[in-house]
Amino acid sequence: MRHVRAFFFSLLVIGLCAIVAGNFGPGAAARAASSAPGAADDDLTAGLKTFTSIYRLVEENAADKVNPDKAIYKGAVAGMLRTLDPHSSFFDPKDFQQLREDQRGSYYGVGMTIQPKDNRIVVVAPFTGSPSYKAGIRPGDVILEVNDKRTDGMTTAEVADLLKGHKGTPVQVVISREGVDKPITFNLIRGEIPRYTVQNAFWLKPGIAYVDVESFNENTSHELEDAFKKLGESNIKGLVLDLRSNPGGLLNEGVAVAGRFLKRGQTVVSHRGRTSPEKPYTASNGSSTRDYPIVVMVDRYSASAAEIVAGALQDHDRAYIFGDNTFGKGLVQTVFPLSENTGLALTTAKYYTPSGRLIQRDYGSGSFYEYYFNRKDGVQKDTTDVKMTDSGRAVYGGNGIQPDEKFDLKYNKFQIEVLRRSAFRDYIPKFFAGRDTRLAKDWNPDQEMMADFHQFLLKNGAKFTEAEFAENQEWLKVQLKREALITAAGLDESLRYGIETDPAVLKAEELMPKAKELLDSQKKQMVQLDKRSRRD
Numbered sequence: 001m002r003h004v005r006a007f008f009f010s011l012l013v014i015g016l017c018a019i020v021a022g023n024f025g026p027g028a029a030a031r032a033a034s035s036a037p038g039a040a041d042d043d044l045t046a047g048l049k050t051f052t053s054i055y056r057l058v059e060e061n062a063a064d065k066v067n068p069d070k071a072i073y074k075g076a077v078a079g080m081l082r083t084l085d086p087h088s089s090f091f092d093p094k095d096f097q098q099l100r101e102d103q104r105g106s107y108y109g110v111g112m113t114i115q116p117k118d119n120r121i122v123v124v125a126p127f128t129g130s131p132s133y134k135a136g137i138r139p140g141d142v143i144l145e146v147n148d149k150r151t152d153g154m155t156t157a158e159v160a161d162l163l164k165g166h167k168g169t170p171v172q173v174v175i176s177r178e179g180v181d182k183p184i185t186f187n188l189i190r191g192e193i194p195r196y197t198v199q200n201a202f203w204l205k206p207g208i209a210y211v212d213v214e215s216f217n218e219n220t221s222h223e224l225e226d227a228f229k230k231l232g233e234s235n236i237k238g239l240v241l242d243l244r245s246n247p248g249g250l251l252n253e254g255v256a257v258a259g260r261f262l263k264r265g266q267t268v269v270s271h272r273g274r275t276s277p278e279k280p281y282t283a284s285n286g287s288s289t290r291d292y293p294i295v296v297m298v299d300r301y302s303a304s305a306a307e308i309v310a311g312a313l314q315d316h317d318r319a320y321i322f323g324d325n326t327f328g329k330g331l332v333q334t335v336f337p338l339s340e341n342t343g344l345a346l347t348t349a350k351y352y353t354p355s356g357r358l359i360q361r362d363y364g365s366g367s368f369y370e371y372y373f374n375r376k377d378g379v380q381k382d383t384t385d386v387k388m389t390d391s392g393r394a395v396y397g398g399n400g401i402q403p404d405e406k407f408d409l410k411y412n413k414f415q416i417e418v419l420r421r422s423a424f425r426d427y428i429p430k431f432f433a434g435r436d437t438r439l440a441k442d443w444n445p446d447q448e449m450m451a452d453f454h455q456f457l458l459k460n461g462a463k464f465t466e467a468e469f470a471e472n473q474e475w476l477k478v479q480l481k482r483e484a485l486i487t488a489a490g491l492d493e494s495l496r497y498g499i500e501t502d503p504a505v506l507k508a509e510e511l512m513p514k515a516k517e518l519l520d521s522q523k524k525q526m527v528q529l530d531k532r533s534r535r536d
Helices: 002-009 026-034 039-061 068-082 093-104 131-135 156-163 220-231 251-259 305-315 368-373 413-420 423-432 447-459 466-471 473-488 491-500 503-510 512-535
Strands: 018-020 089-091 106-109 112-117 120-126 142-146 170-176 184-189 191-194 198-205 208-213 238-242 267-273 276-282 294-298 320-323 331-337 343-352 382-388 394-397
Touching: 039 068, 068 089, 089 093, 093 106, 093 343, 112 156, 120 131, 120 491, 131 184, 142 156, 156 170, 198 220, 198 491, 198 503, 208 220, 220 251, 238 503, 238 512, 251 267, 251 276, 251 305, 267 305, 294 305, 294 503, 294 512, 305 320, 320 503, 320 512, 413 423, 413 466, 413 473, 423 447, 423 473, 447 473, 466 473, 473 491
Parallel strands: 018 331, 208 238, 238 294, 294 320
Antiparallel strands: 089 343, 106 191, 112 120, 120 142, 142 170, 170 184, 198 208, 267 276, 267 343, 331 343, 382 394
8 A cells, every 4th residue: 555655645735744823823923014114014015016016907907807816825825935945835725624634633524535537536445434434335436426416527626525524414425336237325424534643553473563653643642652552562572663655744743753762851853943943842751661672664755744753763873764765854834824714834944853954855956846756766965964863873964864774665567567557456346346245364366366367457458478477476466465455354454464565564574683783772872971971
């Protein structure tokens, strides 16, 4: 599922590392502006007059009627913010509501992910335990109608809005299914759909725990505590903390997550801006008893608060960082609620890791599109920003968090061809058409299924040789089983199987001795520093 999460990551505003500034409403902002003396006021007044004149000319003479909201919010305001940085943004009412849902970690609806395919809206997966899951909606089902409204020509967002609503209200969904002649009608009751940010926490093997933090919302630190309680943290001998494809989120939650693995009082991160003094954030919930080794997994889609966690644990030599260079977002946005249920996320500060690194990537030498989507491989170290970890290891700023050990999973030509076509997702509904969806616990794809999938690929125009298909048999079986488990056992079981068979996770598990070596070195360093301070 990692490549799927990476895809959705590219659709998000990457890593809004936000301080929710509820105390900075529009009134406060207006008062601050009106009280500023001097030439700035004159420049602002002149600029507003020019804008008003231009807007009036456009409104009176444009070939098409001007939509004020679109012209001002999507045009003028968005254009102004683009002159600042890639992360300052304006939220219209719909976007602002979505932001709050993401931060709260829940919404009301039927609980499933959907995506467009061939001008139709298709179910990717119902969430385990959700109304759609309990009703029997499956991956691959095509949504034809929602409450008697045809979905033809609708976007994914438009259909999602139809599925959402107040808790306890009914919604009727009509779907078509592979192997079923007539449409199927589901009468669902909307419920609260939690968005768990700590969705996977289990034992990879005795003593080695795996925890996946997918983002940082208002509940993340509490979810993490619950996960460790269920695991029994006293039994952990090593932890794989997976922050891959984590786009970030709330700053205070990132601080809380990093802080629980540090000693109380250690710095997690600090930030400072043009109008704000330096503000350090320290570990308030740290503990010296949590002394097991940690391997932190990151990739190029780990951003913002995820980078704060990785950077703090790396600078304090508390964890061994494994994977790819992270995204490189070192800017902090303050969210200002405005009138009409809108909001402004404005970059107000830059944040620095405990060693003093600014990990923000350059965004001034190219377009914002290139900044987000065209990051070059093999990012070089910024030798002008060199800092030291607690034990004296060199770390670098400027280009995200650089791992202690690199790992970049490479797909071969055949695998790329199959994944590009979403072949597994398209095949499984056909496989289950007319079949019982229940599978034995030890089920694995057999040769009959492999031969059928081979024909499916050919029928759908996939280009490959027989040798390539044979060489990738084991990989194909893993991917087919992972996709089949969504229908047969639920999304949670599929995710767990995907993690247990992930080559990067298996490699991270092997690196636990290196993490322990780093931790032992850090402990010795702390003892020496303590002795030195006592002598002084």
